[in-house]
Amino acid sequence: MTDRPVRVRFAPSPTGYLHIGGARTALFNWLFARGRNGRFILRIEDTDRKRFVPDSLDDLMSNLRWLGLQWDEGPEVGGPYGPYFQSQRLHLYRHWAHWLVEQGHAYRCYCSEERLEAVRQEQLARGDPQPGYDRFCRTLTAQQRAQHEAAGDPCVVRLAVPLEGSTTFHDAIRGDITFEHSQLKDAVLLKSDGWPTYHLAAVVDDHLMEISHIMRADEWLSSAPLGVLLYQAFGWEPPVFAHLPIILSPTGKGKMSKRELVNPDGTVIPVLVRDYRARGYLPEAMFNFLANVGWSLDGSTEVFTPEQAIAAFDIAGINPAPAALPFEKLVWLNGVYIRQLDDDELYRRLVPFVAQGLGMSEAEMAARPELRPAVPLIKERIKTLAEAAPLLSFLFVDGALDYPDPTELIGDKMTAAQSAQALAAAHRALADLPDFDQAAVEETLRSLAEAMGLKSRQLFGVVRVAVTGAKVSPPLFESIAILGRERTLARLQAAQQALAPLAVA
């Protein structure tokens, strides 16, 4: 069974946007396929018509591609095993469900929702340790069945789980796992509307699509024996199973929710890939990060390329223990990847984020001269693309600035009057500089500090707040050079005026 060509699938249902856990599952499947000369298949399990979310399919595909996880077969690319939407394969499930009934491996169940509910309530009240369908219809007589059929009663098809014995299957990550049949339920295979449930659809498709390895989330482990029983009933060779550890909430306590998580300190940890994307995480960082949850390249290399991951990936190397999402590590990694980008590339990626952050259109931003030269200034100061806008907003304000808190303009161990004098002196010194570039500005301000008997940090601090409006900013001289003489002088002057009332007192 292991010498089959490698064909793996990611099979999401279009009931929600791509979750970070789903992305990790897709990533592992992709890595395995790429490393084994295999095929990575995207199959859409759209058999739940009630929970269908219309734009989720686009989100799934868009974000999978964003992460670089292009599929070899599936929606929009086709393939020899299609269709890849379960909603277009209904006839197959019906055929095989009926086949199972004929073979005696499944049976028709005419129980109403009401009876099922009543049974459930009764079991609950009794404290039944194993609540579930009581197999009422499994023992219907031929006559009773005929009556139901004649009456046109709606029915579902249920798997007739063997009453005794047990099923053991091998999990490539966890080893042999055994379930007693007495613990299993006669699961519904075909719903009364004629649509299949996951159990049937997945097995039929995995077999027909010649899937060699099933790598899916841990939550499927409990129902895996049902799948194995189905393979046996069909007489089909089951694929290799590998149940991936689930991802826990970043606190390490409890599972990862389906909605974003807000920490006590106010930090928001997204769970949807689209949110990470929107918040300025790089796909290459995301890829690297996800590959490191539940698996590691070699135990010590934290930053690696997809090629390295492909070469080293191995199912047996997956850690079976559930893992908390190490969100802080992603933030760090994203910074690493941002610093690795060359300036032109970072600029390209920054444009939409800075534009959005400052309320401009991308076209407007692209037309501004300030952003490109500022890129090397902020490169090692941002951890996400979204952090650039607040850092650079001072470059996109015309003319002077407002100083809501003028005391910020007072330098370290200086009075307001001294600070105002320093600003005036800086203004004079910079006003008639022949070349207003970084080197000239720095040279000028350094000598000015010396001439005024100020420590460079004192003078630069005052000028920094005056020019950028903040105590923390990108490097001063480069920032001033990008700002230009006119705006710099205007701000130096405005800052003096803001300081004036304080200087008097």
Next chain:
RNA sequence: GCCCCCAUCGUCUAGAGGACUAGGACACAGGCCUUUCAAGCCUGCGACAGGGGUUCGAAUCCCCUUGGGGGCACCA
């Protein structure tokens, strides 16, 4: 409640009986560099859940306990 899975620093992990005074990374703390903040470099803090076995020897194997997680739908 029942079934199944899991268990190394706060977190992500390396470790598949001796190479472990348990390695790497993030975070945190301190230092260096320095025009702020970063980045970078150095140092530090910090774990084999507990108890029984097996063995000359256990983080590694077995059992129990505890803890965490998943499942028990005409959802996937």
